[in-house]
Structure formats: structure tokens, C-alpha cells
Amino acid sequence: MSTPQRPPHSSMDRRVAIKWMLTAAASAGVFDGVTFGAEKGQGALPKNAVGYGTDPDLLKNYKPGDLWPLTLTAGQRVTAAALCDVIIPADEKGPNASAVGVTEFIDEWISAPYPGHDADRRLILEGLAWLDGEAQKRFGQDFSNLIVRQKTAICDDICYVANAKPDFKKAALFFRRYRDLTAGGYYTTPEGMKDIGFVGNVPSATFAGPPPEVLKQLGLV
Amino acid sequence: MFQTTGQAPLRASPTEDKPFGFYDATVDGGWQVPGEPYSSASSAPERTFWWWRARMLGGRTNHWGRISLRNGPYDFKPRSRDGLGFDWPISYEDVAPYYDKVEMLIGVYGSNEGLENTPDSSPGVLQPPPAMRAGEQLAKQRAKKLGLPVIPIHRAVLSERQDAGTIPAKLHPNNPKAQRVLAEAMRQRAACFWATDCGRGCSIKANYQSTTVHLPPALASGNLDVLPDAMVREINVDAQGKATGVTYVDRLTGQDGVVKGRVVVLAASSAESVRILLNSKSARFPQGLANRSGKVGKYIMDTVGARLGGHIPLLENLPLHNEDGAGGAHVYVPWWLYQEQHAGKLGFARGYHIEFGTGRRMPGMGTGAGLDDLTGGSYGRKFKEDVRRYNGSMVSFAGRGEMIPNDDSFCELDPNLKDKWGIPVLRFHWKWSEHETRQAAHMQQTFAAVIEAMGGTVRGKPETDGAKAIEPGGKIIHEVGGTIMGAEAKSSVTNQWGQTWDVKNVFINDGGPFVSNADKNPTLTIMALAWRASDYLLEEMRKGNL
Numbered sequence: 001m002s003t004p005q006r007p008p009h010s011s012m013d014r015r016v017a018i019k020w021m022l023t024a025a026a027s028a029g030v031f032d033g034v035t036f037g038a039e040k041g042q043g044a045l046p047k048n049a050v051g052y053g054t055d056p057d058l059l060k061n062y063k064p065g066d067l068w069p070l071t072l073t074a075g076q077r078v079t080a081a082a083l084c085d086v087i088i089p090a091d092e093k094g095p096n097a098s099a100v101g102v103t104e105f106i107d108e109w110i111s112a113p114y115p116g117h118d119a120d121r122r123l124i125l126e127g128l129a130w131l132d133g134e135a136q137k138r139f140g141q142d143f144s145n146l147i148v149r150q151k152t153a154i155c156d157d158i159c160y161v162a163n164a165k166p167d168f169k170k171a172a173l174f175f176r177r178y179r180d181l182t183a184g185g186y187y188t189t190p191e192g193m194k195d196i197g198f199v200g201n202v203p204s205a206t207f208a209g210p211p212p213e214v215l216k217q218l219g220l221v
Numbered sequence: 222m223f224q225t226t227g228q229a230p231l232r233a234s235p236t237e238d239k240p241f242g243f244y245d246a247t248v249d250g251g252w253q254v255p256g257e258p259y260s261s262a263s264s265a266p267e268r269t270f271w272w273w274r275a276r277m278l279g280g281r282t283n284h285w286g287r288i289s290l291r292n293g294p295y296d297f298k299p300r301s302r303d304g305l306g307f308d309w310p311i312s313y314e315d316v317a318p319y320y321d322k323v324e325m326l327i328g329v330y331g332s333n334e335g336l337e338n339t340p341d342s343s344p345g346v347l348q349p350p351p352a353m354r355a356g357e358q359l360a361k362q363r364a365k366k367l368g369l370p371v372i373p374i375h376r377a378v379l380s381e382r383q384d385a386g387t388i389p390a391k392l393h394p395n396n397p398k399a400q401r402v403l404a405e406a407m408r409q410r411a412a413c414f415w416a417t418d419c420g421r422g423c424s425i426k427a428n429y430q431s432t433t434v435h436l437p438p439a440l441a442s443g444n445l446d447v448l449p450d451a452m453v454r455e456i457n458v459d460a461q462g463k464a465t466g467v468t469y470v471d472r473l474t475g476q477d478g479v480v481k482g483r484v485v486v487l488a489a490s491s492a493e494s495v496r497i498l499l500n501s502k503s504a505r506f507p508q509g510l511a512n513r514s515g516k517v518g519k520y521i522m523d524t525v526g527a528r529l530g531g532h533i534p535l536l537e538n539l540p541l542h543n544e545d546g547a548g549g550a551h552v553y554v555p556w557w558l559y560q561e562q563h564a565g566k567l568g569f570a571r572g573y574h575i576e577f578g579t580g581r582r583m584p585g586m587g588t589g590a591g592l593d594d595l596t597g598g599s600y601g602r603k604f605k606e607d608v609r610r611y612n613g614s615m616v617s618f619a620g621r622g623e624m625i626p627n628d629d630s631f632c633e634l635d636p637n638l639k640d641k642w643g644i645p646v647l648r649f650h651w652k653w654s655e656h657e658t659r660q661a662a663h664m665q666q667t668f669a670a671v672i673e674a675m676g677g678t679v680r681g682k683p684e685t686d687g688a689k690a691i692e693p694g695g696k697i698i699h700e701v702g703g704t705i706m707g708a709e710a711k712s713s714v715t716n717q718w719g720q721t722w723d724v725k726n727v728f729i730n731d732g733g734p735f736v737s738n739a740d741k742n743p744t745l746t747i748m749a750l751a752w753r754a755s756d757y758l759l760e761e762m763r764k765g766n767l
Contacts, residue, residue, distance in 0.1 A: 061224075087601065089602060159593075179593075183589025190227070198583065198584055200543045210539075
């Protein structure tokens with residue numbers, strides 16, 4: 001069973017209700033409790049953003065923007081795409097992340113009017129701004145305009161929370177979340193599924209179990 | 222071939238509108254239903270009960286995991302065995318023939334292993350279990366050294382087509398019409414095509430859910446009318462104290478309506494049935510209907526749940542192959558420490574079984590996530606290699622254990638809160654005892670031991686504090702009790718057939734009459750008891766007693 005998004009309704013006070021929600025969100029890995037001290041009001045959802053409801057059309061194929069307005073400005077999208085491709089570049093097994101719509105997916109994710117997504121929205125908007133600021137500070141250019149070696153210089157400082165220096169801790173938490181979202185967005189596309197080697201989701205008359213070479217590798221035959 | 226996570230909003234991940242993901246077959250359901258609140262007597266999380274509801278045709282059968290385990294002989298007489306909780310007024314032998322019948326009707330795969338308190342089905346009843354996946358086979362080999370039996374699980378999924386030529390006559394002897402209707406319904410069902418989650422619902426009717434398996438033959442019999450969107454307010458009673466039918470509110474129009482009946486059978490989910498009874502107050506029944514014992518709402522139970530994941534290097538980089546299988550797990554570990562527990566060696570009184578998650582399944586938002594401790598925070602080409610390497614090398618184990626009914630876990634009407642139709646709602650009281658929290662801690666130790674025996678490492682840390690390891694009450698959605706059955710009217714709500722002691726033409730045939738909640742998932746037992754109750758009900762009608 002997966003993690004519920006909200007506690008039961010009750011006469012419990014607001015403090016307790018918020019604690020419940022954070023617990024639920026934290027266990028789903030969507031809330032890191034991070035802010036960069038952003039300006040007040042940044043990242044507020046448009047008032048007309050509503051969810052897909054409790055009985056949505058399951059047969060339709062959905063695209064980002066179909067259900068709720070997206071957030072990223074043209075400038076933010078460029079930075080977001082550049083970071084997606086630093087995390088998942090093209091290689092012999094598959095394309096880079098932005099080529100298969102992962103930037104748009106991240107925009108959909110941070111724009112969703114559901115609990116937990118608001119925390120990601122704040123984290124990512126502030127993180128993208130930090131990234132361009134850091135790129136300007138070090139190299140006098142926005143992140144997307146840096147050459148690979150320059151991008152890597154910044155990302156190496158923030159790619160692993162456990163090793164990040166105190167000044168980069170918050171940015172590292174952003175990067176960790178962004179990498180998770182990029183990976184989830186990418187590996188759920190047809191190209192990403194091919195890249196990772198997913199060969200299921202096809203009907204068959206029988207289920208044979210693992211082939212002999214698998215059992216052999218596991219020492220089971 | 223079939224819809225993928227990438228075609229759904231948010232990659233099909235859970236939201237408050239769809240708590241089990243976008244494609245979950247449950248609509249208009251969840252731990253929260255807009256306009257239909259419930260309350261908690263305590264604000265402490267460990268004293269709070271999460272109440273799942275499914276407001277749709279077929280109810281929770283749209284959602285369940287299809288795990289179909291029989292209660293064993295000990296499970297019907299737990300008090301006799303360890304002095305705790307209550308005995309059922311029936312034994313395994315009373316229910317066994319009905320387990321056979323239900324398994325043949327809905328189609329259950331599995332095997333007979335002859336293990337303690339883990340009953341075999343009669344010969345020819347079960348369908349063949351699917352082959353074990355790679356990780357399941359590795360777990361079987363390694364867990365054996367720890368004394369844990371890894372055996373085929375029983376799930377309500379057709380691994381082959383049902384024998385429509387012979388089963389109907391076994392299930393409905395001397396009833397040619399029922400045989401004909403059922404045979405036709407069975408011919409409409411295909412065997413599993415080994416792809417897509419069962420939780421999406423099954424358009425080929427390979428798995429069991431009420432809407433595809435029970436309702437079509439029932440409608441074809443001509444003896445069933447379905448009145449959807451009807452929320453029952455109360456059971457109506459005549460001057461003699463006999464039920465005459467129900468009053469309901471149409472959830473779309475808000476208008477009230479009445480349905481009359483010779484017998485009223487409640488199967489609204491345990492707590493919802495409690496709510497209907499408590500709301501059916503009259504001068505004759507001031508405490509609510511069928512509540513002279515004061516036991517309506519008492520002894521609600523859920524299942525003890527805890528989980529732990531592990532990383533198994535041996536499972537990295539296995540040759541690619543299709544591991545979808547029958548949707549859920551193909552194996553499980555039944556409770557294996559009956560003797561040690563009975564000898565008082567464990568510090569908790571009841572058992573649990575272990576469910577498995579293994580293999581390379583359809584990618585979702587968890588794919589490639591949370592790997593930084595293994596990868597050192599890699600990104601770029603190295604990250605892509607890492608994701609391929611680790612995909613399929615993670616296993617997860619979930620314990621599902623027995624909760625003992627207690628005086629602190631019950632529900633009642635909230636004195637103030639009402640739903641959007643003005644119907645009083647339930648207020649829940651909840652408390653785990655140390656039998657449950659210690660069991661949850663034991664689960665964690667066991668899972669860690671299995672992960673290590675597989676040559677792996679635990680992801681995170683096993684939780685040694687059972688109170689922290691245990692999932693919230695109601696989270697496992699095995700809500701039973703609240704209208705317990707018994708041998709005497711003063712201490713129970715119904716007799717062994719779910720017939721209420723106080724109003725003999727009112728029956729309760731959901732999980733409410735359960736007096737214990739064995740680690741075995743309750744749906745199969747609910748169905749077996751309902752069939753047994755229906756036989757009794759028909760016989761009573763024939764005799765003119767109803």
C-alpha cells in the first residue's frame with residue numbers, strides 16, 4: 001500500500017494536522033523541509049489550479065498542461081532543461097532527458113495542486129534561481145550557457161548531500177530532489193523504459209519465470 | 222502495449238484524489254471522502270484510525286490485493302489457545318467447505334503445503350501458482366536457512382480458465398438455472414495475460430472483483446436490482462421490532478428514498494454497517510438497532526503492518542527478462558513460529574505473514590530515486606549506468622500480522638459532526654497493545670535477517686521500536702469487527718450466521734462479525750462466511766422463520 005496524502009478529518013487542531021501531513025509527505029520523499037529564504041509569495045499556485053478529481057478519465061493520454069496551468073517561465077525552462085540534461089545526458093542506450101519531455105513533466109509536477117507538490121515547487125523554483133545565480137557568480141553566465149566542464153564544477157559541489165559543504169547543503173537538497181524527479185520523469189517515457197531495459201507490459205499466454213541464465217547467475221541451478 | 226505510467230498525470234503517482242495512484246480502480250474513495258468526514262477522539266497519531274472507504278459499485282473489491290488466505294483452526298479459537306481476545310462460535314471445520322466453494326467460484330491460484338494452521342484446499346480447488354520470480358527464488362533459497370518457508374501465495378487471479386463444465390454443478394447442486402448462469406459467466410472470464418497491475422481492474426476478468434465476477438451472473442439471474450449512489454441513512458423498523466427495509470439518500474440528487482425488504486443484509490464495510498445501526502435509533506431501540514448488548518462499534522481491528530527494504534547486489538545486472546507476472550507477489554511466508562510463540566518465547570501472542578516485492582517492474586517515480594548513498598550522488602552518464610545496475614536489485618518485505626481486539630479500539634457516533642446529508646458520522650478510538658507493537662519490531666528484525674541472508678544490506682535501518690515501526694490503524698485497510706458474532710446475545714451483536722440477536726431479519730455479512738483478525742487477509746473469509754450465512758438465511762426463509 002502506498003502512502004496516503006492526508007490524515008483523517010477530525011477535530012484535531014491545525015498543528016497536529018500539519019504534523020500529520022508533513023509525516024505523510026516526508027515518508028513519500030516529497031518534502032525535504034528546505035527553503036532558501038525566498039521572497040514571500042513566490043511560487044503561489046494560480047487560483048484556478050484544481051486537481052483531476054476523484055473520478056478522472058483513465059483512458060485518456062495526458063500531457064503536462066492538460067489539467068492545471070504550468071509554472072515555469074521561458075527563462076526558468078531553459079535552466080530546468082539544462083539541468084535535466086546534465087543529470088540524464090544522451091548515451092548509446094537513450095536520449096537526454098529534455099528531449100523526451102522531462103522538463104515539461106517537472107513543470108507539471110511542481111504545478112500540481114496537491115499536498116507535497118507545493119514544497120517541491122518552492123524547492124525547485126528557488127533551486128533553479130540559485131543555480132543561475134551561482135553560474136553568474138562563478139562564470140558570468142546563466143547555467144544553460146556554461147560549457148560542460150563549468151556545469152560539472154557547480155554540480156560536483158551539490159550532487160551528494162552527505163558530502164556537500166555547509167554553504168552548499170541547501171542546494172544539494174534541491175539537486176537531490178531534482179535528480180529524483182528527472183529520473184522518474186525520464187524512465188517512465190518509452191525511450192526511458194527502453195534505456196533501462198524494461199521488457200514487460202506485454203500480454204503473453206504463459207508466465208515462464210526467469211530464464212536459465214538468470215538462475216545460473218544467482219547460483220540457483 | 223498497455224497504458225504506461227508516463228501517459229498519466231504525475232506519472233500515475235498517488236495524490237489525494239487517487240491515493241493508490243492514478244490508475245487504481247477505486248474512484249470516489251480513499252481515507253478522505255469529500256463531504257463525508259469522520260473524526261478521531263484523540264489527536265495523537267498513534268491513537269488515530271484511518272478509515273478507507275470506496276464509494277462505488279463493487280466497493281473495496283475494486284481495490285484489494287487479491288491475496289486469499291484461509292483462516293486456520295487456531296484462528297477461530299484464539300482465546301482457547303492463548304487466553305486473549307475471543308473465540309469464534311464456529312470452527313475451521315464449519316467454514317472449510319465454504320472456503321472450497323468460494324475459491325472455486327472466484328478462482329484462486331496457490332498450492333497446498335500442509336503447513337501448521339495454513340490450511341490446504343480440497344484437491345482440485347486451487348489453480349496452479351505462477352512460476353516464482355528471480356528475487357523470490359533467491360529469497361526462498363536463503364530464507365530456508367533461517368527456517369522461513371517461502372511458498373506460493375494464494376491470490377484471486379485465474380492462472381488458467383475456469384472449468385465452466387464442472388464447477389457450477391459443484392457450487393449449485395440441484396439448481397440448473399444457477400448452474401447455467403454461472404457457467405456462462407465463467408466462460409466470459411479469460412486467464413491472466415501476465416501484464417498490468419491488478420489494481421487497475423481487469424477488463425478480461427482474470428482477477429476477482431465484484432463488478433466483473435459476482436454482479437454479471439447475479440444480474441443475469443434476473444433476481445437482482447442494483448440501486449447505485451444510494452447512501453443508507455437507517456434501517457426502518459415496524460411496531461413489532463422487525464426490519465421493513467432501509468431509508469437512503471440519493472448521493473446525486475440529495476433526495477431520500479425507501480427500499481422495502483423481507484430481510485435486510487448489511488455489507489457496507491464493517492464501520493459503515495456500525496454507523497447505519499447506530500443511526501437507526503427508535504423508541505424501541507434507543508441505543509441504535511441490534512445494540513442491546515452495547516457491543517455495536519466495539520472491538521474494531523485492523524492488521525499490523527510494517528515494512529523494510531533491502532539492496533541485494535546479487536540481483537544487480539541480471540539478464541533482462543519480463544518479471545511482470547500476475548501483478549502481485551507470487552510467493553509469501555506464512556507464520557512459521559506457532560510453537561515458539563505458544564511456548565511464550567516471543568513476547569507477543571499472534572503471528573504474521575510476509576509479503577514480497579521484487580523484480581524489475583514498470584518504471585515509476587521511484588525508479589532511479591534515492592540512490593545517492595550507493596552512487597555517491599552520481600549524475601550524468603555514470604548515473605544512467607547506476608540506474609540500470611540497481612534497477613531490480615531492491616527488494617521489499619511487508620509484514621501483515623494479527624491484532625487482538627481490545628477495549629480501547631472502537632467507534633461511536635460523533636455527537637456533533639455530520640456529513641453533507643446531515644447524517645451523524647463516526648468517531649474512532651484506537652490503541653495498539655504491546656502484542657502488536659512488539660510484533661512489528663519482530664517483523665523488522667526478520668526482514669533485516671532475510672535481506673542479510675540474501676547477501677544484501679537494509680535500506681535505512683530496521684526500526685527496533687515497534688511503536689514506530691507499526692503503520693497507523695486503518696492504513697492496511699483490513700477493517701473488521703464492530704458487530705462481533707458470538708454464542709450469546711449479551712456479549713455479541715450477531716450469531717454465527719451474522720444474524721443480529723435483536724432483530725432476526727437483519728444480517729451483517731461484511732467483516733463486522735469477525736471476533737479476531739488473523740494475519741490472513743480478510744476478504745476470502747468474509748466471502749466464505751457470507752455464503753454460509755446465505756445458506757442459513759434461505760433455509761430460514763423456507764421454514765417460514767423469516
